[in-house]
Structures are given as C-alpha cells and as structure tokens.
Amino acid sequence: MDFIFALAWWQHLIFIAFCVIIIIQLFYYLRYFRKLANYAAPKKEQSQEYPVSVIICARDEAPNLIKNLPGILVQNYKTTHEIIVVNDNSVDDTKYLLDEFRKSFKNLTPIALTQEAKLIPGKKFPLSMGIKSAKYEIVLLTDADCVPASEYWIQQMQDGYHNGIEVVLGYGSYYKMPGLLNKIIRFETFHTALQYLSFALAGKAYMGVGRNLSYKKDVFFRNKGFSAINMIPSGDDDLFINMVANKHNTAIVIDQDAHTLSEPKKTWTEWWRQKSRHYTTAKYYKKNHKFLLGLYSLSHALVYPLLIASIIFFNWWLALSVFTVRLVVLAVIWKKAMKKLNEEDLWPMFLLFDIWMFIYYTLFTPTLVKKPGKNWK
Template sequence: MKIPPFSLGFIFFAAFCLVIFIQLCYYLFVFGKLAFYKPKQKSSSQEYPVSVIVCGKDEAENIATHLPAALVQNYTTTHEIVFVDDNSTDETKYLLEGLGRQFKGLRTLLLTQDAMGIPGKKFPLSMGIRAAKYETLLLTDADCFPASENWIKLMQDGYDEGISIVLGYGAYAKKKGVLNKLIRFETFHTALQYLSFALVKMPYMGVGRNLSYKREMFLKNKGFASINHIPGGDDDLFIIKIANETNTAIVIDKDAHTISEPKATWREWQKQKRRHYSTSKYYPAKFKWWLGLYSFSHFLVYPLLAVSIIFFNWWLPLSVYFLRLIVLAVIWKKTMNKLNESDLWSRFLLFDIWMFLYYFIMSPNIFRRAERKWK
C-alpha cells in the first residue's frame, strides 16, 4: 500500500528520523571523543605541590572509614589535606585530632558559625581554598575515598602548559539492587556529557567529588562571589565561569577516580538530584541549548518510535532505531570500560528506555528551589 508523502504517519516518521539524526550527531561527534579518548603522551612529567580540600559536616563515620585513604597517597612531592569541619556536632573534631597526630599532612579548619546568605557548601569550601598552602587544588568530599593510592599523582598529572582545570570522575560504590545500578548509570551518563563536552572544547562542569583547579583561578575570579546566593553551583556554575576552550583537561584513569556511598532510598536520591538540577537554570544560553537539545531528542526517541511503528511502515522506523542502538551500544561500551562501569553495559537497552522515564520524573526539578543547606 502506497502511503501519501504528507500523511500523518510520514510526518511522525520524518520527526523520528530528525531526532535520530540529532542523537547520532551527539554520539558520533561529541560522545565519541570520550569513547575513543587516549591521553596525550607527555615528553616529561612534573609533580606539583598539592592542597587537597575536603569539606564535611557531621561526617564522623565517613572520616573514620574514608579519610585515611586520602592520607596514605603515593605522592612524594609536598602535599597537604585540608579538612574543613563545617559546624559538626558529632565526633568529627576528635577523630580529626587523632588523625592529625598520626598524619602530619592533615590540617583541620574548624568553622564554628554559619555564613549568613551563603547556602550550600561554598562558604566552607572557600575557607578551605583560602587556607590552602599550595597553588594546585584537588577537591573532594568527606563521603568519598580515592580509588587508589595514586589518585593525587594521576589527577595532578593532568596539568600541562596552559591547563588550569582538571576534571575527574566521581563514581559510586557498586552494590546490589536496582537503585544502585540506576544511580551509577545516571552518574555515568552525566560524566559522558561533561567529559565529552570538555574534549570538544565546551567545558561546563565537573563534580566536586573529584575536581582540580588552580588556586589563582579561584582568587582571580573572586571565588564564588557571583553565585553565593545559589545553593549549588560550586562544581558547574563556577567551572562555566573560569573554563575556556584551552584551559581544561580530563583525567579518567580508573586509579584516579573517587568512590562515594550511593543514596540508599529513592527519596534521598531524588532530593540529591533536585539540588543538582536546580543550578542548570543559571547556565548560559549556549549550554542550555546544546544540553537541552540532547536531552529533548533523547526523550523523544521512544514516543516517536511508537507512533511511527503504528502509523507508518513498521520496518522503516525500526531500521532507523536499530542504527542508533548500534552506535549507542558501541559508544557506551567503550566509555563504560574507561570509567570502570562495564558491568552496566549488559543492560544498556533497559537504561536507554529508562532515560525516557528519568527525564519525565526529574525535569520538574529544574524549576524547583533547592534546599539551602548542603547537609
């Protein structure tokens, strides 16, 4: 049966083809950069003095289990761990005092009052950065631990001539259960975007769990002064402000990752994502466009596939869909291998379908006000 060229089914199919074309452009020309990324070989390597900044509030349990991994790093060059204790009321102070006697490289900065009008962790982070002794800063959180003893060494090795920012990967611990896999996949999918965009010279964010930049960049831009009124933004809005086409590098070596404890309930995870998404409304128009176009086209894949199958020749939309699926499978597999998330790949089709529901569930968070306290 011949279908009129401008039938409803043809319009649906044409829209579907357009969406798939957009998706393929992202996967082939943006995300493919990360999938096939190979670090540039250096003729020589230099180790810089490093200040590791860790912020925590009522994190006694995490300090006891995670902080020692940052204190026993295989890094012979001068470095320090600056722990900013943000008004903790638990045993944090005493644990830090004990670790300080054991590890001379640990310095504690005790905050005893909140900064009025500066929500989130930007004030304690700012105080830690200003107290740092060294120019190269490496940021993480108290609920994170390095994946290896070479974390500092590998992250600082990302610096080269003209580089002022190094983006790392902050993974979540692998545990049983559906929620854990969804959290880890969402973390991977976010990293796929911000690391790939950095490689195509459009850096727009890092993750505060594993991020490095020069102290000079912080001071030169007056720290977080322009975003102090926003609960989040210390690892995306600030990076957008200081990053450019040439001053940002990435480090994705598995030994350079940090690992965090994932949220244990759906409610906690959604609360966390609400805080993260609340800053995206402040992105410059360029990044809203490119990130929004990817997300919107991804969201439309399955609705348009369904109506195209129903109202058009079913084999045509399925053929186009499988072309995208093959490209997606290859890019995700190679990138998951690089980011040590390869166990997720066997469920890549389910994750791709899940993203339709994820966008539907999470998109309202863009318009909601985030909580002003970070802990």
C-alpha cells in the same frame, strides 16, 4: 479524500520528526560522545609532580571521615602535599577525630568554622575558607563520603596539568552493589560523565563534580571565588566550572586509579532528593550550554514516543531500521566509554537504560524550575 490526504500527511510528518530526532542523537554521539569513548591520555615528554592541597569540607561527617580519610592521608605521593579538612560547624565528634588523625599525619590541617556564613547558603563559604588557607597553587577537591580508588589518586589527578591547563575534571563513581537502584545510580553517573567529559574534550567544558575536581587557586581568585553564585545553595562545582572553564584551560583525567568512590543512596527517596537538588542549578548554566544539553535531553526523551508512533502510524520495519542505526552507534560508544570509566558491567543492560532515560527525563524535568534548597547537606 481530504481526510485520507490529511491522515497520510500526518503519518509522514510523524516519521520525518522521528528521523530528525535520530539525526540529532547521532550528531551528539558522533560529534561529542565518541571523543570520550576513543580518548587516550596525551603522552607527556616529561612528568612533573606539583605540590597539591587536597580540600574536604565536612559537616557532621565523623563516620565517613573514619572510613574514608585514611585513604587520602596514605596517598603514595612523594611531593609536598597537604590535606585540609574544613570542619563546618559540626556538632558530632569530627573535631576530636581530626585531632587524633593529626597526631599521626602531620600534613593534615583541620580548619574549624564555628559560625554560619550569613547570606551564603550551601558549601561555598567553607570551601572558600579551605581554598584561601591552602598553601599550594593546585587544589584537589573531594567530599567526606568519598575515598580515592587507589593510592595514586593525587599523582594521577595532578598529572593532568600541563602548559595552560588550570582546571582538571575527574570521575567520581559509586560502589558496585546488588540491586536495581545501584545500577540506575551508577548508570546515571556514567551518563552525566559521558556528557561533561565529552563536552570538555570538544572544548565546551560546562561542569565538574565536587567528588573529584581540581583547579588552580589563581583561577579561583581571578574570578573572585564564588561571589557571582553565592546566593545559590549548590553549584560550588558545576556552576563554578561553568563560569571559569574554557577550551584552552581544561583537561580531563579518567585513569581508573584517579577515580573516587562513594556510597550510593540506599533508597529511591534519598536518590530522588539528591538528584533534584543537583538539577536545580542547571538553569544557571551559560546559554549555549543549556541549549546543547537541552537539545540532547529533549531528543533523547522523544526517541521512544516517536518510534512507537512511527511503528503504529507509518511503517514498522522502516521505523525499526532507522532506530537500529542509532541503537548500534549508542551501544558501541557506551561500551567503550563504560570500559574507560570502569562501568562496563552495566553494558548488558544498555537497552533498558536507554528506555529508562525517557522515564528519567520525564521525572526530573520539573526540577529544572524548582527553587534550590538552602542546605548543602
């Protein structure tokens, strides 16, 4: 009798735990992610074009610069702007390539670094040199392996600035190519953006991506640049934004003309290394951000194990009914948000991607405690 009672108690406990996880997931989707899905850029009474300094850091990036730099140099932006390329100790043909571009584009300013910065690993030192050399208050950052999705990238990104805004978060997408890996990379990029853009809209901005990010020089100098995070190889984008962004000074720009495009990794090993490097900075986020992100990730990772346990040990149709409620909400919000970010071709696979996230969290959880590498490339 005691055994039967104990078994029934555990069966009910499993289902209750499953329901709690579903409620947590619904909270995130209806409280936060719905904001991006339903987002419409605020209408401005008058549009103003600001002088902009675009900054790119490059180390041995000659092939990427040949392919991508022209897309930045020929932007349709009539207001004063400059393109700064920080040549960080390159040993390839970057210097000669920039010299050739400089002959045709007078607003291109190469900055050559010929010595490594001691005790400052990663990209922060070259980026700091670029920001300090910038002529204009608004700096717009991207990478050498990125190209603007349109000739209106500068125009769209700077349009995010209005009264009180000091940080503008953009979206850096990847080229659409055949194959499962490409779809997974693009979905993971979308899913990350769903979180950081939605949280920013909710007044809880916690990161940006260096492929498409803008802020004012005053924010950089007021917070003493990267001095608080210089010892960490990565984090020049997410950790800096985590440190300086707040609900009053941050805006997002997700117009498709404002996106940047990058070449995705071609092999699973390359992608694994890239993602592992990115996740090593998450442990340095503010405590409230770590809690929000951690609770969401944990709840997402537990959905399918608890669903299976509830089907086996409790009641299959009741468990599936509860799960269906979450799945419908997820499907609707993902579809609308994917359309906003020009990733809607991924939506037909939304169920597979949802299942994939359980595998994803299981694989990458150990990287949260891994020591960061020393190189930014």
